[in-house]
Amino acid sequence: MKLSLIIPAHNEEGCIEETARLHHSALTGENIDHEILVVNDNSLDNTENILKCLEKEIEEIRYVNNSPPNGFGFAVRKGLNNYSGDAVAIVMADGSDSPQDVVRFYKKLLSGYDCVFGSRFIKGGATYDYPKVKLLVNRMANFFIKTLFTFRYNDTTNAFKMYTRETLDGLRPFLSHHFNLTVELPLKAITRGYNYTVLPNTWKNRTTGEAKLKLKEMGSRYLFIVLYCLIEKWLSVGDYRKKLKS
Template sequence: MKLSVVIPAYNEEESITPTLQTLYQTLAKHGIPHEICVTNDNSKDNTLGVLQKLSEEIPTLVYFTNPGPNGFGYAVRYGLERFSGDCVAVFMADMSDDPEDLVKYYNKMMETGVDAVFGSRWSKGGKVIDYPPLKKFINRIANAIVRMVMGIKYNDTTNAFKLYKRATIEGVKPFLSPHFNLTIELPLKAMVRGYTYAVVPNSWTNRKYGESKLKIKEMGSRYFFILMYCLIEKYFSRGDFRKKEATKPAATVSR
């Protein structure tokens, strides 16, 4: 099963090289057939030039430039419309996600056949390194609200680092979120629409270069909008968008 890794990148010229080199080396070491799809989100620095250079040393790297509209969600969506694999992971350009965790996700999907694999930084075996205290406080409150409103046990919905089968991505379309609220739209829609998932502990490390693109003050209402949308779909869509179960072939009748 071919793995695609979609990476949104905006002004990541300092981070993108170690991220892509480590990711490629890890996936190659484990023998995972893959492609690395980077969406340059109309960066104002030299991210595009770095990607051009890296493509000469990383044979599985493909990259696009999203001319606009721009934003985290738009950049991820741009990649999700263009990947070629059988499954696809969303991975951060700042090396906050661990490529070895992606291998665990992939193996979990291969072993169990689930439609998606979600990471949890807050369950047993997960960890965070240099996580800003205020961001952590807001994160835990936000995830508690999502759990309570949606009636789910999963405790890290806002974690962008997840793996989906191609059919799952097709099944949660159309995408609505242009910004970071896409991180909760994808898993909540997958849950509401009946796709199966497994949870794997993962780690998170704060970026070493550049600055975070997440602006908490700007995102509250956008997260709330997507949460309410998914809640309404869960209780009022009457299953119109649920995963269509494959029908068993009719038995052959001998005459």
């Protein structure tokens, strides 16, 4: 099973090369067939030049340019329309996600799951240098989602998740333009009956560049997609549920 890593990158000249190389090294070391697809999201710095050099040097790394408007959701959706693998994971350009976690999630996906979700807040998970205000908002938002949907998963907003191609195709069309895509994908997967498991993962704060998630801008967007998925759960009468193979 070929794995595609989608990495959205907007003005990430300080970290994108290291992130791509570390993930490539970890996957190559485990003999995992893979590609690393970086989506250059209208960067104004040296990000694209770095990606051009990486693409020439490493066969498994390639990049595409996202046409305006830019935004995390638009960039990931560009990647989801251009990846070549049988499974896909979304990985942050800033190095906050662990390459070793990618390997563990891939091996778990091979055991028959449609999705593997990460949680930083279960035994074995961890966060490093998480800003206190963002952490508080995160825990409140996840408790709200968990209560609404009556499941035990406690880190829905965690961007680090892995899906089979068949699963992602069953979640289309994608609606979110921004970071709320990280909530749309798992909520649709759960609501539509795709099987999943949860593994601990680690997250560390970026050491270079600027964080792209702006809490003040995202609250209503997160709420919109949560309520959209809740309405689907309540009123769609199973129209979008996973089709069982005969």
